[in-house]
Amino acid sequence: MKVVTGVVGNDIHVVANRLIDLSLQARGYEVFNLGVNTYLEEFFDAVIETNADVLLISSLNGEAEGWGREVKILKSTYGKQLDNVIFMIGGNLVVGTGDSDDIIPRFKNYGFDLVFHQVDLTTGLDALEDYLKGELK
Amino acid sequence: MSLLQEEREIILSNEYVDNFDFAEVEEFVKNASKDLFISHHFKNQKKMLVQPRGGFPTYEKQYALYEFFVKSDVDVLPLTIDSNTRLNDYATAKKMLRLSEENEIDMLNGYPLVSHGYRTTRKMITHFNKPVSLRHGTPDARLLIETAIASGIFEIEGGPITYLLPYSKNFPLDKAFLYWKYVERVCANYSKLNEPINRESFGPLTATLVPPCITIVIQLLEMLLSLEEGVKSFSVSFAQTGSMNQDIVTGAVLRKTAAYYAKEIDCEDAVINLVYHQWMGAFPQNKDFAEQLISMSTIIASMVGADKIITKTREEASGIPTKEANAKTVANTQYTLRILNGLPNVVDEEEEEILTQEVHDIMSAVFNDSADTLWRKVFNCIKNGIIDVPFSPHIINQNEMITVRDKNKNIRIIKRGNVPISDKCYKYEKSKCDLTKDTTSIVNDIIHDIGIMQW
Numbered sequence: 001m002k003v004v005t006g007v008v009g010n011d012i013h014v015v016a017n018r019l020i021d022l023s024l025q026a027r028g029y030e031v032f033n034l035g036v037n038t039y040l041e042e043f044f045d046a047v048i049e050t051n052a053d054v055l056l057i058s059s060l061n062g063e064a065e066g067w068g069r070e071v072k073i074l075k076s077t078y079g080k081q082l083d084n085v086i087f088m089i090g091g092n093l094v095v096g097t098g099d100s101d102d103i104i105p106r107f108k109n110y111g112f113d114l115v116f117h118q119v120d121l122t123t124g125l126d127a128l129e130d131y132l133k134g135e136l137k
Numbered sequence: 138m139s140l141l142q143e144e145r146e147i148i149l150s151n152e153y154v155d156n157f158d159f160a161e162v163e164e165f166v167k168n169a170s171k172d173l174f175i176s177h178h179f180k181n182q183k184k185m186l187v188q189p190r191g192g193f194p195t196y197e198k199q200y201a202l203y204e205f206f207v208k209s210d211v212d213v214l215p216l217t218i219d220s221n222t223r224l225n226d227y228a229t230a231k232k233m234l235r236l237s238e239e240n241e242i243d244m245l246n247g248y249p250l251v252s253h254g255y256r257t258t259r260k261m262i263t264h265f266n267k268p269v270s271l272r273h274g275t276p277d278a279r280l281l282i283e284t285a286i287a288s289g290i291f292e293i294e295g296g297p298i299t300y301l302l303p304y305s306k307n308f309p310l311d312k313a314f315l316y317w318k319y320v321e322r323v324c325a326n327y328s329k330l331n332e333p334i335n336r337e338s339f340g341p342l343t344a345t346l347v348p349p350c351i352t353i354v355i356q357l358l359e360m361l362l363s364l365e366e367g368v369k370s371f372s373v374s375f376a377q378t379g380s381m382n383q384d385i386v387t388g389a390v391l392r393k394t395a396a397y398y399a400k401e402i403d404c405e406d407a408v409i410n411l412v413y414h415q416w417m418g419a420f421p422q423n424k425d426f427a428e429q430l431i432s433m434s435t436i437i438a439s440m441v442g443a444d445k446i447i448t449k450t451r452e453e454a455s456g457i458p459t460k461e462a463n464a465k466t467v468a469n470t471q472y473t474l475r476i477l478n479g480l481p482n483v484v485d486e487e488e489e490e491i492l493t494q495e496v497h498d499i500m501s502a503v504f505n506d507s508a509d510t511l512w513r514k515v516f517n518c519i520k521n522g523i524i525d526v527p528f529s530p531h532i533i534n535q536n537e538m539i540t541v542r543d544k545n546k547n548i549r550i551i552k553r554g555n556v557p558i559s560d561k562c563y564k565y566e567k568s569k570c571d572l573t574k575d576t577t578s579i580v581n582d583i584i585h586d587i588g589i590m591q592w
Binding site: 014015019022023025026036121122 | 343529530532536539580584
């Protein structure tokens with residue numbers, strides 16, 4: 001199973017990014033880590049180039065919303081190439097305090113299959129595994 | 138005209154510089170008060186120098202900050218530069234400065250030195266007549282350093298490695314080496330006119346589980362790159378690790394190896410000083426706890442025997458500190474230093490031996506690289522992971538090394554990657570840790586180890 005990951009936008013917070021990379025590898029995924037300060041186009045191009053199954057975007061500086069809302073529009077310019085890819089986003093997704101009950105549906109509407117706001121890494125990756133099992137059935 | 142002078146004229150004919158007068162600046166440095174030179178204070182010092190952090194966009198606010206600092210008995214004043222100037226975006230810095238001046242809201246996270254210019258800034262620096270340290274984070278600092286020295290700022294922090302690997306994703310490292318070579322040469326030339334200009338390296342790096350051997354090697358290499366261009370006063374530095382013993386060992390080995398390698402390149406006439414940064418990782422939200430942490434850092438700095446300490450504030454966890462909080466830290470730190478007497482001399486010979494061996498192992502690998510100049514050797518070694526900085530965001534960094542804390546909170550290497558520490562040292566490092574854990578629990582440990590001071 002191949003995963004492309006990285007931190008979206010102008011966000012240099014690298015610590016969680018390294019830990020996501022390590023944890024995914026430990027769970028047996030093949031990881032393509034684009035690192036910090038990554039734009040949506042770079043993520044999408046990397047998914048196609050590596051033929052990845054999962055795109056795991058993370059964000060810490062609260063600016064994810066501005067990038068997240070562009071996902072559907074940009075995805076449509078790629079035709080059907082990204083249709084079977086699982087879109088996942090996690091981290092601290094809004095500026096200031098926000099309620100997960102509002103945030104999760106909003107980001108799902110942007111085109112994400114899995115959304116995690118201020119959820120610890122293990123819980124998030126366990127949920128990804130459950131989701132993948134469900135997909136296979 | 139020398140090649141360097143030609144380059145200087147190109148750099149200083151920038152449209153954001155108001156007519157740089159080379160002869161006048163040289164005359165100014167030649168006749169400048171000795172009190173402005175930190176190298177002069179280091180020479181005559183009787184106590185650890187205390188330096189806070191801080192920079193505001195407008196002249197008035199920076200001036201007010203300095204007034205507060207002077208009242209709290211500061212030894213060294215900081216000038217922290219805004220992020221636009223750091224990235225050479227002088228147009229944005231200028232615009233944001235104007236907005237800050239007109240609306241009395243700070244639109245910049247530091248002092249835009251190039252936008253203010255040296256004629257204005259010099260008035261403030263000479264008025265307070267204290268040494269000022271330039272804090273920035275700039276890969277291409279050529280124009281900034283020229284402006285700083287012309288303003289009377291005679292300590293320049295940074296370096297091609299320490300200002301790049303923690304701060305940038307893709308600024309080319311080879312360019313950074315060449316831009317910093319210019320900085321070293323300009324500092325070296327001005328050093329001939331009066332007391333030496335001090336260069337200081339930024340030891341904290343990412344401040345996230347960086348093992349002491351990597352910190353020390355990078356300090357030594359930036360020191361050598363500076364000394365070989367003729368700099369005569371250099372400060373090596375590091376930040377609180379989280380273990381008092383590891384701090385003491387790191388300080389001792391850094392001092393000894395710095396003297397050793399300076400002599401190796403026939404630069405033993407240069408004066409090397411040691412700087413200690415109070416805890417640079419995540420701070421507790423509780424401001425009283427933050428003050429306790431700061432006091433403890435000061436005690437450790439004394440145990441380490443640092444020549445200068447750089448302070449944090451009780452507001453660290455909540456954003457850019459106010460001038461009141463900043464001044465309070467200075468006064469508190471001076472008080473702690475006054476009452477700290479009769480400190481024991483702690484030496485851990487075994488740890489010192491291991492760390493010294495690790496440093497020599499990595500340094501030998503750097504010197505044995507086939508490139509023809511030191512900066513190219515260092516460049517190659519970063520590229521191939523002989524030097525690997527945990528949690529650097531830069532694309533050139535290898536990220537193969539993994540570090541955790543042992544039960545005494547010392548930072549240990551459990552995966553060395555391409556870093557060529559000898560098998561003996563590697564075995565010692567690993568023997569201090571529980572290696573039976575699976576990766577998921579190691580990741581959880583790392584998360585806890587990073588946030589060690591928050592709870």
